[in-house]
Amino acid sequence: MNLKELSAKLNLSPTTVSRALNGYPEVKEETRRRVLAAASRYDYSPNARAQGLATGRSQAIGHVIPLSTKHEMVNPIFGDFIAGAGETYSSHGYEMLISVVEDDRAEDAYRSLKRRGVVDGIILHGPRMEDSRIPLLQELGLPFVVHGRASGLPQDYSWLDVNNRRAFQRATDFLLDLGHRRIALINGLETMDFAARRRAGFETALTARGLKADPALEVSGEMTEAMGHSSALALLDRPMPPTAFLVSSMVSAMGVRRALEDRGLRMGVDVSVITHDDALSYFTGGDDVPLFTSTRSSVREAGRQVAQMLIDRIDSPDAPPRQVLMEAELTVGRSTGPAPTE
Amino acid sequence: MNLKELSAKLNLSPTTVSRALNGYPEVKEETRRRVLAAASRYDYSPNARAQGLATGRSQAIGHVIPLSTKHEMVNPIFGDFIAGAGETYSSHGYEMLISVVEDDRAEDAYRSLKRRGVVDGIILHGPRMEDSRIPLLQELGLPFVVHGRASGLPQDYSWLDVNNRRAFQRATDFLLDLGHRRIALINGLETMDFAARRRAGFETALTARGLKADPALEVSGEMTEAMGHSSALALLDRPMPPTAFLVSSMVSAMGVRRALEDRGLRMGVDVSVITHDDALSYFTGGDDVPLFTSTRSSVREAGRQVAQMLIDRIDSPDAPPRQVLMEAELTVGRSTGPAPTE
DNA sequence: GACTCGGCCCAAAGCGCTTTGAGTGAATAA
DNA sequence: TTATTCACTCAAAGCGCTTTGGGCCGAGTC
Numbered sequence: 001m002n003l004k005e006l007s008a009k010l011n012l013s014p015t016t017v018s019r020a021l022n023g024y025p026e027v028k029e030e031t032r033r034r035v036l037a038a039a040s041r042y043d044y045s046p047n048a049r050a051q052g053l054a055t056g057r058s059q060a061i062g063h064v065i066p067l068s069t070k071h072e073m074v075n076p077i078f079g080d081f082i083a084g085a086g087e088t089y090s091s092h093g094y095e096m097l098i099s100v101v102e103d104d105r106a107e108d109a110y111r112s113l114k115r116r117g118v119v120d121g122i123i124l125h126g127p128r129m130e131d132s133r134i135p136l137l138q139e140l141g142l143p144f145v146v147h148g149r150a151s152g153l154p155q156d157y158s159w160l161d162v163n164n165r166r167a168f169q170r171a172t173d174f175l176l177d178l179g180h181r182r183i184a185l186i187n188g189l190e191t192m193d194f195a196a197r198r199r200a201g202f203e204t205a206l207t208a209r210g211l212k213a214d215p216a217l218e219v220s221g222e223m224t225e226a227m228g229h230s231s232a233l234a235l236l237d238r239p240m241p242p243t244a245f246l247v248s249s250m251v252s253a254m255g256v257r258r259a260l261e262d263r264g265l266r267m268g269v270d271v272s273v274i275t276h277d278d279a280l281s282y283f284t285g286g287d288d289v290p291l292f293t294s295t296r297s298s299v300r301e302a303g304r305q306v307a308q309m310l311i312d313r314i315d316s317p318d319a320p321p322r323q324v325l326m327e328a329e330l331t332v333g334r335s336t337g338p339a340p341t342e
Numbered sequence: 343m344n345l346k347e348l349s350a351k352l353n354l355s356p357t358t359v360s361r362a363l364n365g366y367p368e369v370k371e372e373t374r375r376r377v378l379a380a381a382s383r384y385d386y387s388p389n390a391r392a393q394g395l396a397t398g399r400s401q402a403i404g405h406v407i408p409l410s411t412k413h414e415m416v417n418p419i420f421g422d423f424i425a426g427a428g429e430t431y432s433s434h435g436y437e438m439l440i441s442v443v444e445d446d447r448a449e450d451a452y453r454s455l456k457r458r459g460v461v462d463g464i465i466l467h468g469p470r471m472e473d474s475r476i477p478l479l480q481e482l483g484l485p486f487v488v489h490g491r492a493s494g495l496p497q498d499y500s501w502l503d504v505n506n507r508r509a510f511q512r513a514t515d516f517l518l519d520l521g522h523r524r525i526a527l528i529n530g531l532e533t534m535d536f537a538a539r540r541r542a543g544f545e546t547a548l549t550a551r552g553l554k555a556d557p558a559l560e561v562s563g564e565m566t567e568a569m570g571h572s573s574a575l576a577l578l579d580r581p582m583p584p585t586a587f588l589v590s591s592m593v594s595a596m597g598v599r600r601a602l603e604d605r606g607l608r609m610g611v612d613v614s615v616i617t618h619d620d621a622l623s624y625f626t627g628g629d630d631v632p633l634f635t636s637t638r639s640s641v642r643e644a645g646r647q648v649a650q651m652l653i654d655r656i657d658s659p660d661a662p663p664r665q666v667l668m669e670a671e672l673t674v675g676r677s678t679g680p681a682p683t684e
Numbered sequence: 685g686a687c688t689c690g691g692c693c694c695a696a697a698g699c700g701c702t703t704t705g706a707g708t709g710a711a712t713a714a
Numbered sequence: 715t716t717a718t719t720c721a722c723t724c725a726a727a728g729c730g731c732t733t734t735g736g737g738c739c740g741a742g743t744c
Contacts, residue, residue: 002700013724018702028722048458049400050700052391053729060439067429075624079420086442087409095460096440097402100428116390117730118437224624251624254596258633261603282417282566282593291600344730355694360732370692392730395699459700 001044010038021046052117060095061085061310062119064110066103066126075223076251077278077299081147084303085123092311094120107136114140121310123147127159128191143317145310147302150193158313158321160306164194167295167328168201168246171274174293174330175244176209179339180272184235184242185213186228186252187220195220195248198276202246217242228255236263236271243339244272250283253292257335272336276328290333297328343386352380363388394459402437403427403652404461406452408445408468417565418593419620419641423489426645427465434653436462449478456482463652465489469501470533485659487652489644492535500655500663502648506536509637509670510543510588513616516635516672517586518551521681522614526577526584527555528570528594529562537562537590540618544588559584570597578605578613585681586614592625595634599677614678618670632675639670 007017012035020027020035027035038044052058063082082096089096097119101109110133113119121143124133131150134157146159175183185202188195199220203213216238219231228247235242236259247253253275257267265271277283277294279301309322349359354377362369362377369377380386394400405424424438431438439461443451452475455461463485466475473492476499488501517525527544530537541562545555558580561573570589577584578601589595595617599609607613619625619636621643651664 003702004700014701015703015725016723019723022702026722031722043453043457045454045457046702047395047700048460049391049394050729051702053389053395053731054700054702056729058391065425065428067425075421076418078424079417082420082440083407083409083442086407086440090442096442098424098428098438098440100425100432100438111385112387115385115387118390222624226625282564283568345732346730356731357695357733358693361693364732368692373692388732389730392699393732395701396730396732398699 001042002047003044006035006038006042006044009042010035018046056117057120058118059093060097060119061089061307062097062099062110062113062122063125064099064101064106064113064122066106067100076249076280076283080278080280080298080300081125081303084298084300084305085307086303088304088307088311094307094311106133110136110140110142114142121145121314123306123310127193129193129196131193143310143313145306145313147306148192148194149323151196156321158309158323160302160309160324160326162194162297162302162326162328164197164328165201165204167276167297167330168198169205170201170330171246171293171295172202172205175246175272175274175336176205176211178244178272178336180242180244181211181339182214182217182240182242183244183246184217184232185219186231186245186247186256187218188223188248190220198248223249223252225251225255225258228252229259230255232256232259233262236260236265242271244336245274247273247275250275250277250280250292250294268335268337270340272339274336277331290331291335293333293336294331295328296331297326302326343384344389345386348377348380348384348386351384352377360388398459399462400460401435402439402461403431403649404439404441404455404464405467406441406443406448406455406464408448409442418591418622418625422620422622422640422642423467423645426640426642426647427649428645430646430649430653436649436653448475452478452482452484456484463487463656465648465652469535471535471538473535485652485655487648487655489648490534490536491665493538498663500651500665502644502651502666502668504536504639504644504668504670506539506670507543507546509618509639509672510540511547512543512672513588513635513637514544514547517588517614517616517678518547518553520586520614520678522586523553523681524556524559524582524584525586525588526559526574527561528573528587528589528598529560530565530590532562540590565591565594567593567597567600570594571601572597574598574601575604578602578607584613586678587616589615589617592617592619592622592634592636610677610679612682614681616678619673632673633677635675635678636673637670638673639668644668 003014003017007014010017016027017035020032086096099109122137124144124146127146127148127150129150130152134150134153134155137144138155146157149159149161185199187199190196206213221227245256247256253273256273260267260271267273274293277296279296279298345356345359349356352359358369359377362374428438441451464479466486466488469488469490469492471492472494476492476495476497479486480497491501491503527541529541532538548555563569587598589598595615598615602609602613609615616635619638621638621640
C-alpha cells in the first residue's frame with residue numbers, strides 16, 4: 001500500500017492524505033481521523049526512502065566503528081552504549097546505522113555517509129587526543145556529538161563525557177586516605193583521551209599530597225582481562241610491589257584480581273583495587289556490597305543522553321554546542337581496605 | 343554534486359553517466375574512464391535514498407534488539423558479533439541498521455521495517471524455542487537468517503548455529519572421563535534455544551554413562567557474573583556439592599570462579615570448571631595455557647558468516663535455505679583436573 | 685544502393701513521497 | 715450585493731536516481 005493507493009481509497013488527493021498524516025493544520029479534523037483510520041486499517045506507513053528523498057533527511061544516525069582490535073570500542077561497553085542510544089532513537093523515530101570500517105578508513109566513512117546522504121548526524125566514539133575526526137566533521141557540516149571529548153582542539157563542539165579526571169583523583173585520594181602510598185595505575189591506551197585524563201587525575205591526587213607518580217607503577221594498554229592480569233603480575237613481582245591498584249576497566253580489574261589470587265594475596269586486605277565501572281548490565285547486580293570499589297558511571301545512560309543531544313542538535317543546527325560532564329560515583333565495595341603496615 | 347550536475351560537466355546525459363558508474367556494457371570504455379575520473383575528481387557518489395527509491399532496495403540489513411535486560415542479546419557477545427557482521431557488510435556495500443525496541447514490540451519492528459522499506463534483510467538474534475518471529479518474517483517475505491536456530495518449527499529457513507548440543511556433550515564427557523560424577527550445569531535462560539540444546543547435550547552424556555541428571559544441580563538464568571557467583575555458592579554449600587561445573591558463558595564462569603575462591607577451593611584441583619567461550623576479543627589472549635577449559639567458538643566469525651549468508655540470500659531469493667553448523671573446539675585450560683577422591 | 689545490425693548515447697518515465705501555489709465554496713465583513 | 719477572508723482540498727513540480735524504449739551513425743551484407 002502506498003500513498004497514492006491509500007488516497008484513492010479515501011477519495012482524497014495524496015496531498016491531503018500526506019498532510020493529514022504529518023499533522024498539518026490545513027486539514028479538517030474529521031478528514032484527518034478518516035485518514036488515520038484508513039492508514040492503520042490498510043497497514044500503511046510511508047516509504048522511508050521516498051520520504052527521505054523528498055525531505056532531504058534520512059532519520060538515521062551514524063556510528064562509525066573502527067574494526068581494529070586495537071580500538072577500544074568493540075568492547076564490553078559497546079552493547080550497553082548502543083542500547084541506551086537506541087532507546088532514545090526509537091522514541092524519536094530515528095534509526096541507528098552502524099558502519100564498521102578498517103581502522104584507517106574512518107574519515108572516508110564519514111565523508112561517504114555525508115555524500116550519500118545516509119545519515120542526519122553522527123555520534124563520535126572513542127575520541128583520541130586532538131582527534132582529527134572532529135574538525136573533519138565540522139568541515140563536512142554533519143551534525144555530531146562526541147561521546148567523550150578531545151583535548152587540545154580549539155573548536156567548540158558538543159560532547160558528553162564522564163569527569164574522568166575527577167573520578168580518578170577521588171579514587172586516588174580514597175586510597176591515599178587508607179594509607180596506601182605505592183599505588184599502581186592500570187590504564188587504557190593513553191592515546192585515548194579518557195585514559196590521559198584519568199592519569200592526570202591520578203597524578204594530581206598524588207602531587208597534592210607531595211607524592212610523586214612513579215612511572216614504573218603506571219601501565220597503559222588495551223583493557224583486556226589478560227592485560228590486567230599480566231600487568232598486575234609484573235607489578236606484584238617487583239621488589240616494592242604496590243599495595244593498591246587503580247584500574248581503568250572492570251574487565252582488566254578481573255585480570256588484576258586473578259593475579260592477586262595467583263600470588264596468594266587477598267583483595268581488599270593485602271592489596272586494594274579500585275576500578276572504573278561502566279555499570280554494564282551483566283557485571284553488576286546481585287550482591288548487596290559490590291565486589292569492587294569503583295568509580296561508577298552508567299554508559300547506557302550516557303548513550304541515552306548523547307543521542308538526545310544529537311537529535312536536539314539536528315533539530316536546531318544553529319544552537320550553540322552543548323557540553324555535558326557526568327560525575328562518576330565513588331562506590332565502596334569489598335576490594336579496598338587500609339594499607340597493610342609494612 | 344549530483345548526477346545531473348556531473349553529467350553536465352561531462353557533456354553526457356545522466357543516463358550514460360549512471361550506466362558508466364554502474365558498469366553497464368552500453369558505454370564505451372573511454373567514456374567510462376572519463377566518467378569515473380570525473381566522479382572521483384568531483385567527489386561524487388550517488389545519493390543513497392534516491393538510488394534506493396529507484397531500485398527498490400536499501401542496501402541495509404536490519405538487526406532488531408529487544409531492550410529488556412532479560413534478553414540475552416545486549417550482552418558481551420553483541421559487540422563481537424556486530425563487528426564480524428559489519429566486516430562483511432562493508433565489503434559488500436551494505437549498511438547495518440540496528441533497531442532497539444521494547445521487548446514486546448519486536449514483531450511490530452519487523453513489520454515496520456518491511457513496510458517502510460528500510461532494509462533488504464534481517465538477521466534474527468537469540469531465537470527462542472518455537473520462536474514466532476520466524477514464521478512472521480516468512481510471512482512478510484523479508485529475507486532473513488537466524489543466528490542460532492529454533493527447535494520445534496516445521497519451516498525450512500536459513501540459520502547458522504554452533505553445535506551446542508555436541509559441544510556440551512563433549513565437555514560433559516571430558517569431565518566424566520576425569521572421574522567427575524556430580525557435575526553442575528549453570529545454563530543460560532532455557533527459553534533460549536541454545537540453552538535448551540546445551541542442557542540436552544549435558545544430559546545425553548550423563549545418560550550414556552548410565553548416570554541420571556540431577557535437577558538440583560541444574561541452574562538456568564541470565565548469564566551475568568552475579569548469577570554465576572550466587573548459583574555456584576548455593577551449589578557448593580549443598581551437602582554433596584558438585585565437583586565440576588559446566589557453565590554457559592565466560593562471564594558467569596568468572597562468577598563461578600569467584601565463588602570457588604570464596605569457599606577456599608582451588609579451580610582445576612578441588613573443583614573443575616568448563617565454560618563456553620565465545621572468543622571475545624577482550625577476554626582471550628595472553629596466556630599460553632588458557633585459564634578456562636572451554637568449548638570455544640568465535641562469535642565474531644559467526645557474525646561474518648551469517649552476514650554473508652544473508653547477502654547471498656538477498657541476491658538469490660529463490661535458492662533453498664541454507665543451514666550451517668559450526669563445531670566448537672574443546673580447548674583444555676587450567677580449570678579442569680581429575681575429580682578429587684572422596 | 686538499400687538494408688540490417690551493433691555500438692553508443694539520450695529523452696523521458698517512474699520510484700513514493702513532500703510542498704508550493706492555486707482553486708473552490710462557504711462564511712463573514714463592508 | 716460585492717468583496718474579503720477562511721477552511722479545505724487539489725494538481726503538479728521536484729527530490730536524485732535507474733531503466734525503458736528509442737534514435738543515430740557507421741560498418742558490414744547482399
